[in-house]
Amino acid sequence: MPTSKTPKQPYQINTQGIDLLFGADDEAPPPQSISLKSIQLPPQQPRRYFAPQKLESLITSIQQQGILQPLIVRPLDDEHYELVAGERRYRAAQTLTLETVPVVIRAFSNDEAWEIALLENLQREDLNPLEETEAILQLLANRLQITSDEVIALINLTAHPKRESVHNVMHSEQWLQLESIFTALGRFTPNSFRVNRLPLLKLPDEIKAALNQGEIDYTKAKAIAQIKDPQQRKELLEKAVTQDLSLSQIKEEITTLSRQAASTPIITPQKTLSDTYQRLKNAQLWKDPQKWKKAQTLLKKLEELIEENVSN
Template identity: 50%
Template sequence: MGVDALFGTDEPEVAKQTISVSAIHLPAHQPRRYFDPQRMERLVDSVKEYGILENLLVRPLSSGQYELVAGERRYRAAKEAGLDEVPVTIRELTDDQALEIALIENLQREDLNPVEETEGVLQLLANRLGGTTNEAIAILNRKAYLDRTEGELDEVTENVFRNQWEVVEGVFAAVGKFTPESFRVSRLPLLKLPSDVLETLRQGQLEYTKARAIAGVKDDEQRQEILEEAIAQELSLSQIKERIKSLKPLPEESLKSRFDSTYKQVKKSGLWDDPRRRKQLEKLLAQMESLLAE
């Protein structure tokens, strides 16, 4: 997948040169959120010895400075290695073009994990559709619903949706890893994982299948315990499932004990002295008496 696949053009580069690291600024919206510390350390060592071997892609700003478009790992490594200057390719780009190139570069990474890939594809869709990621998800779900029910839209809505769907198909053709439906079914559920599991998956500490199994543990403490064990002991999926099966069910307060506790609190409270709240209490008591009479 390349930039031209999405832009449909081969825009010429403005220039290739060396500029000061201090003249480069990170964009407000960065697709990549996590950098593996060990990989970064190895890259920094390489940069110290050999320098930056592949140009960073930047675009000029009105201030005379530059905004980084692609090559954030190399940029961070150059700063940490203490380089004063780095080789860059300067290219005139709109905000949308710069964002899409950054997203594409992120999606081409070898160490890309399922969470980053899912978020990256959704951001690409949102950018091309001119909306939000939630709106992109809604379009995927709508198409699935229409296909499943053989539903029909009115003429105006159908024309709008047809244009949107052409954009969606174009993005997935460029990404080349999913169909819209396989992405919807296999990847969108990722976004509903508990935050602790999602972050572990984003950092590449756990495989997707293991993360989904652990996500089924509803209690936060139990889930965190299994999560830590799975990472520290490199548990297999079958071992994780055995750990989950062995969990003792959490004690649930019975209805009777809740009633006893509430009864004691009501007797000790000042509900009796408040006319308005006393009326509410009388209504509840009448409902209980009615239940007993049935």
């Protein structure tokens, strides 16, 4: 994530970048055509996954109508540009081996370019809740010039509004700036974001990966995440993806797993030892010399194992 030594002012939507994205800036420069090969992707991008079917649909549309909305780029030198917004169009143009593409060229700073990319990411129709959560956290971290973990800690203060120290922090310039960002985005308050979105970051890694790759939707992923056993969770996730299970089918699978778990007795190491001791005592192996000799050999190995554990 880009960093800056200059503190940012209280948050305002970057109208220069947003207006360029949606064509509302009368003073924006007109689009012009440049070589596709002169455009390069930024070193770090907020968007990590593109649904193949969505990209194919865009490719078909461009074949029929051309690129209707120009890409946004910023100049690197006289002949090279860095993509700021429009990565799907850029990738579709590459697939179609287009020689030129329409662009709007603006001299954005690193922070401005990163922010516009994040904001464009938040406008995606196919954005799932986890991706949206991550994008908002990145935007907050960029604007407040702190890490995502520090943003989360700041937002979590809303869980303790009556503490005096929290009261002071929540009236600080940093907190007011955070609130203004949420107001500008118009989707959450800090508290609703904490309650409804931050828990998504604690989803198991395989669930988050399936979500970000578009393999499963959020409601199904959330249901599967309830399974505590990692192996059972992984198996159900794979089954849900490969067989395209509905949410009701997934819930039926979870109910079945819960019933199996309830009917299976929990055997702890302590119970195993206790049961073995009782069975050994009841068997009275010492009455049979041969069996007792075998038992003593095994008991000696156990003693050696215990001594080895104590010495370590």
